[in-house]
Structure formats: structure tokens, C-alpha cells
Amino acid sequence: MLKTGRGAAAPPFIVMDVISAANARQAALPAGAPHIIRMEVGQPGTGAPAGAVAAVQRALAGGASLGYTEALGIGSLRARIAGHYGAWYDADVAASRVAVTVGASGAFPLAFLAAFDPGDRVAMAAPFYPPYVNILTALGIVPVILQAGIETRYQPNVAMLEALDPRPDGLIVASPCNPAGTMLHPAELAGIADWCHRNGVRLISDEIYHGLNYGAPLATAAALSPSAIVVNSFSKYFSMTGWRVGWMVLPEDLVRPVECLAQNMFISAPNIAQVCAEAAFACAEELDANVARYRRSRDLLLAKLPGAGFSRLSPSEGAFYLYADVSERTNDSREFCARMLAEAGVAASPGVDFDRERGHHFVRFSYCGPEADMAEAARRLARW
Ligand SMILES: Cc1ncc(COP(=O)(O)O)c(C=O)c1O
Secondary structure, eight states, X not given: OOOOOGGXXXXXOHHHHHHHHHHHHHHHSOTTSOOOEEOSOOSOSSOSOHXXXXXXXXXXXXXXXXXXXXXXXXXXXXXXXXXXXXXXXXXXXXXXXXXXXXXXXXXXXHHHHHHOOTTOEEEEEESOOHHHHHHHHXXXXXXXXXXXXXXXXXXXXXXXXXXXXXXXXXXXXXXXXTTTOOOOOXXXXXXXXXXXXXXXOEEEEEOTTTTOBSSSOOOXXXXXXXXXXXEEESSSTTOOGGGOOEEEEOOHHHHHHXXXXXXXXXXXXXXXXXXXXXXXXXXXXXXXXXXXXXXXXXXXXXXXXXXXXOOOXXXXXBTTEEEEEOTTTOSOHXXXXXXXXXXXXXXXXXGGXXXXXXXXXXXXXXXXXXXXXXXXXXXXXXXX
């Protein structure tokens, strides 16, 4: 038997298995039967905004060669991303600190390899986005889980960090977060960023759901700490999941290391996706209409789900997720979700992906699907 590496033991991302089950159920339905409502998926149902698609069509029609780009991305896109920090956060970010990546997913291994060594410890609150733990573990870095509850909106705080002995080498935060949709408010993020900087803890701030916040104020770690790594993406607000393009704002000391790693690991993010991304910045009207739709769906579900028996919901302020504590109904959220799919025709994700200890008591609902479907889901769940 040949040896396999640490990475060969990476667990699956269970949401993907739920998606397969929902697809199979939909395919097996008789013609005319009510369709399965998809609340398990974490991606916008909309495509890239029309203005961005038009820019891609122009580039293709104009015979763009679409070779590799520089490893840190097309210069005009990096400048546009830097300008975004002025426009959204009134923050000064030099284009030289921006690295364009293959989605936020492509940013994680670059950030982790540039900042940490095998054996280093990186903290994060549970529930968390599962690939953080799975990628860290595959790289030999040790995840340290902080159990966060509804009292802190499922977010970490400075007291939890102070209590860690030994101090971790890094901390990952996400605001708004997946799976709870909850946020770190600006003063809370500032406190965490300051604590990390003073204590030599490398902060990685996953800001992929920025723009999908419904009234709550946004802060970026790029404006709060010179040592933080900010990760963002065109997948969510910009509605471009399959184009696979994201970015990082890097601290000065990590720009060249990330450039060298990216040259070796990816060469560049896809050229045509970068063209699309740059044009997407000019599509705020279309993108903001998506945000308004998510907000209406969130408001509807927060109003209706408690009456359907889901009374312990996360106070979602962003992203397109609600995390429901279903401990009064089940000890096995996988089985609960399988029954909900079979009996109510509503697909949602069991919490076990996001929290290995407590997740069997939680379900994640994603409300990025069509608005009419979200209203129908509330009706079906109430009947169920
Ligand atoms: C919190 C979080 N970070 C990162 C990602 C990865 O996104 P992408 O690689 O599409 O940019 C996701 C995807 O759902 C996510 O929820």
C-alpha cells in the first residue's frame, strides 16, 4: 500500500453532498410536482451583471489574446479594487498591496502558506466556513476552535482571545459570516484587529460577504491594521461564483511572498474573469437590486420561520444565511435535513459542516434563491 499525504485525509464539504441529494430528489419528481426549494446552496442564483458580461463579449469579439496575466493580477483591476476601498470605506489602499486570486478559495492557501508554518496554531470561532479548517489541516497548521454562541452572535471577541494559552499564531474572522450571517460591528473588529496586531497574531479577515449587509455598518480590516490580510471575492455581492476571481489586500511584508507563491501555484487568475470583474464595479445598480431582494427574503424568513417552529434563529445582519438552533427538535441535523427534504421539499444544510461539536443541533438556511421560493419555503415549513 502506497503512502498518501495529509491532504488525502481532507474531509468532504458536506453541503456538496446535500446539493447532490436535492438534485437527485428534484430529478425523481413526477412531472408537474412542486419543485424542491433550494435553501442549501450558498451562491447567488443570478449570473454576472449584464455590464460585466458585455465587457467580456467585447473582449472576445475584439480578439483579446487572454494569455496569463501577472501573478498579482491585471494592473487596471488591481487599481480598481484599491479604489473600491476609498469608495466603500473611505480607506486608502495602495494598488501594489492588492493580489487578484482564484476566488477567495485560491487566496486561502496563499495567505496560510505566506503567514504560517506547519505546527502553527490558527484560531477561529465555531461555527465556521469548513474549508478554513480543512485547508489549514491539509497544510499541517493546527486549527484552534473558539466556541461562540448566540450571546456573541456566533463571533469571537477579545476576551476569548485573551483566554487562549498559548497565544495562537493567527486568527480568522468572517463578517458577515457563513453560516450565521452575523457580523462583527466596526468597534468589535477594530478591537480584535488591534489586539492581534499588538500580540503578533496574524489576522485574516474574510470579507467575502461585504456588500450583502442590510443596514449594519461595515468595517474592513484593511483600514484597521497594517498587519492583517483581507480576503474578498467577486463571488457573492458581484454574483460571479463560477468566474473564479477574488482578491487579497496584503500587508507590505507579505506582498512579494504571495506574489512568488502565486507565480508557482496558479501563475494567474483566469484572464477573462479579471476582465469581467473589473467591469462589474460599474454595475452597482443591478447588484444593489440583488441585495434588496436578499434583504426582503431575510426579513420575510425572520418574520415567518419562528411561527414554523424555528424560533432560535441567528440575528442575521448580512450574507444570505440564517443559522437555526433546532436542538428542541433533533439531535441529528443530518437526519432532520434529510426528512425536511423528503417530506417538505425544502433543502437546507445540516450544521455538522460548520461546527463538528454542536452542529448536529443546527441547520443553515440560505435565502439567496428566488423570492417566491423563500415565501413558499416558509409556508411549507409551517405545514411540516
Ligand atoms: C465565508 C466564505 N469564504 C470563502 C468562500 C469561497 O468563495 P469563492 O472561492 O467563490 O470566492 C465562501 C463560499 O461560499 C464563503 O462562504
